[in-house]
Amino acid sequence: MLVDLQGPWNPIFGRLGLLLEVHYNNPIIFFAFMMVVIGGTAALSWVTFTGRWGWLWREWLTTVDHKKLGIMYILVGLVMMLRGFVDALMMRTQQAMAVGPDSPGVLGAAHGYLPPYHFDQVFTAHGMIMILLAATPILVGFMNLIMPIQIGARDMAYPYLNALGLWLTVAAASLVMIALFVGDFSHAGWVGLTPLTELPYSPGVGVDYYLWSIQIGSIGTTIGAVNLIATIIKMRAPGMTWGRLPIFTWTTLASNIIALTSFPVLGVALALLTLDRYIGTHFFTADLGGNLMMYTNLFWIWGHPEVYFVVIPAFGFLSEIIPTFSEKPLFGYVTMVLASMAIAGVSWTVWLHHFFTMGASPGVNSYFSIATMLVGIPTGVKVFNWAFTMWRGKLRFPTPMLWAIGSLFLLITGGMTGMMLAVPAINYLVHNSVFVIAHFHNMFLLIVYAAFGATVYWWPKVFGFKLDEYWGKVFFWLFTAGTLFVFVPMYTLGFMGMTRRLDYIPHTSWEPLLLLEVIGTGFYLLSILAFVIQLGVSIYNREKNRVVASDAWGTSRSVEWMTHTPPPFYNFAVTPVIHARDEWAWRREHGLTNLMPEKFLDIHMPKNTAVPLIISFFTLVCGFALVWRIWWLAAATFAAIIIAMIIRSFDKDTDYIIPAAEVERMEKEIVARAEGRIPAGEPAPVGGGAGGAYASKRTPTQRRDND
Amino acid sequence: MSSHDNAPVDPNTVELWDYEDHGHDFIGTRTLGFWLYMMSDAMIFAALFAAHGVYVRNFAGSFTSQEVVHPMNAIWPTVFILSSVMTYGLGMVALKKGNKSGVVNALILSFLLGVGFLLMEWREFSELAAMGAIPQMSGFLSDFWTIVIAHAAHVLFGLIWMAVMIVQVAVNGFDQNNVYRLLNLKIFWHFQAVIWVSIFTFVYLFGAI
Amino acid sequence: MSHANSNPIDHPEVQLASPGAYLVAYAAALGAMFLELWLVVAHVLSPISLTTAITVIALLVITVQMYLLFKLDLSKTQIWFTVSFIMTAPLIFMSIGLTIWMFITLMQRTMLPGM
């Protein structure tokens, strides 16, 4: 049944014999390896020497608190973004060095320093990581962090599955990082071009790493989508009708509808390719009845909805930030909601614009062209709504607002170039040129801007102190300089005919623009430095920038600003009753800002569990075993996953009750802390960053009697 | 309705916190979440059927679909799987009455019918393999094997789940968790029947025309 | 939480089960499958009307199953099931339909054998 492999295989170690052929003496691999080893050792020793293993386990690794899971999602996303950025640095420098036949080459490359095979892995990893392991986790993280509080919920519909979603994402990210050192990564582009990804043309394990890591990550995202949608439908506070739902919650809903329905299609595309590679079927081969365009088709059925999956929550960020700093309610709430839904719907009908050049009939191309342009209507509605929100508002420009406005500019330019690409006649000229690259980076940067804005905006809510404004502004302007210097030349080069994915630049006339792009990358590098300094300075000065008010900005509008800062792990001592869209603004206007309820009730909470972590660990090992075709290990870990799930299903001790008196004590303590009656340095029994150690500290736990 | 209804609010009577704490509908949340997952699963089959529409004539000189599919044989697994769904349904009726042995018996019956379905599929595919119609022969055969086995994998998973539920119900009775799981398994089991109806029609019958 | 105290069997979704609906759905599905089979083996229709006929029958059966097995309707307990299905169904038809459409035109224009 199985395919014949090139190179060694044995029943115990699978293909690991291939490792003997990897060039570990390559300084780049060595350097990356050292970085990971040093970083890892530093982190582990810090945990060990400060005696924090127990803390780590109780507070983070086994948590089911949506806020902590959200923070971890964002952290994973940021780490992977850094990795992706290093890939980008390598691509920019390689292209700037390898111009013209006379350019020198080092480290085994004819030109520049990256031989083609290595360069190809770099751009593949960059694209795949940035979309699936950086943007997606960061956005899902914000949804987890903010949305439940926005709807006045205490926790989510599936706290346990939520943890599983996070840890599967971590497993996917780990698998990609392992690929850096153990074997190699796919070299066929983040879209996994067939038939290049077929076994005869990619006989190594790179493509297998690519397949399994995306597969695992996408299962995680699908699980997350189920949880988020069910939470929005079922867990809203009393009075939180659909007409009062905060816009960010609406966008979370729209975006997860996309995730829920599109990720399975990606799963199928990858699974069929996996079958081709593992048992020799003929789905995407060039012979024996295979159809390689079918892969491209399935991939983009997912791919285009996915780009809207990431942009719609960014629209949600903007819709929260702009009203706060314009001191006005959002203009056109209903149209905003309808536009989000319309964008989600249209995103499903346009995917062929990624392969107009396949050669389908003019009828097909015209249909997809027009469908693509239709998305301009709801997007336009949104842009006008934001503009009207700012119009005659009392505008302030702290960093979140700067990021938001930058994001709007990017949305407009990126959207315009998208419209150009949607015209088949233009598309035939610029398809697969760097013009396309500039277009979609423009679009993704909109998301990055919005996400940085959201970070600064919600940071005080989550951690209880504001981020430094000065370094925040430095960060913003450096980042913006980077954006301009990299992407304006890139658009230009696209028009000049430069195709994407070049490891060698034949035209010396492109050199100046490529050098400009390197300068832009330098600005990005500096901006990251500024970000790190911003974090450092803010943490150092956290006492000075401490926020105790529930509403950090004084003009916020939605429910997440109606709980303590930072929110206790149970979010609300008593579930709020909602009276208006923008409930917090309503309460402020009516002078009802007292957060202390008159009496307290028992609170029912989910208990910590290590099962998601264990299942994900087995998944990681299973993925590794499948990549290297170590069948026994794959079978054993797969069975272990099933058994772990079955065992968990017999565990009835999954929740606990906090008695009302206890809630009251904790609430009073939070108030005392806010009023400075408890010294700030004192370890917080209730609220650390985003919650507390409560869920696992309670031993013995009180059982909820199961009926 | 709007964010600023300026009707005067009496701060002394306005109800700001929900002291009743209605909680949420736990079972309803679990079943809705599972149904959402089912929608996701439906998209898996949508993608597979889209692929089927493209590979349906890609015989590559090997076996044609008329040589491979035999609707006259495939009708028997159909009878089995639909009967299994029906008996599961009767189990749900027993659940409504709180009849524990009724539920367990219905689950066992559905389980056995499901096993019968898988055995028949096993025979069909071993015959195909024996005659050389293996998935490596052509795009069409790859697609045919994959789509039918994807469904069979669902049946297998459902059977494992059913076995676990038989034990769960016997041990823990109808507690909240078991009730929502039985409802979810009902959704899952009925869903795979809908998929089978589509496979029988669009793969077997269309293939025989 | 209040739900912990009530009997889970009283949950409205449990109470939806009715033997009549299951038996009707069973009979309808099985009957339709035999009807389709008969149409195919008896060759009473031209290929084009045959494919149309069995497609329509299959879609009808699925609709019946959706209604009788999953109880998709607009009642308070079921509305979100119905809404999510109604939002997903078009995606299913679209991804299958548009895919087949684009590949048929591709095949006609490229005349590649076996595509």
Ligand code: HEM
């Ligand atoms: C909303 C945010 C958007 C994102 C994140 C985004 C992302 C992308 C990505 C990743 C690609 C190409 C990927 C590849 O080939 O590797 C792409 C290509 C394309 N985009 Fe966008 N896009 C967005 C919005 C739009 C809009 C609004 C339009 C048009 C109205 C559009 C039209 C296109 C077209 C036609 C292509 C295909 C170009 C080609 O390959 O020839 N995009 N976009």
Ligand SMILES: [Cu+2]
């Ligand atoms: Cu697109």
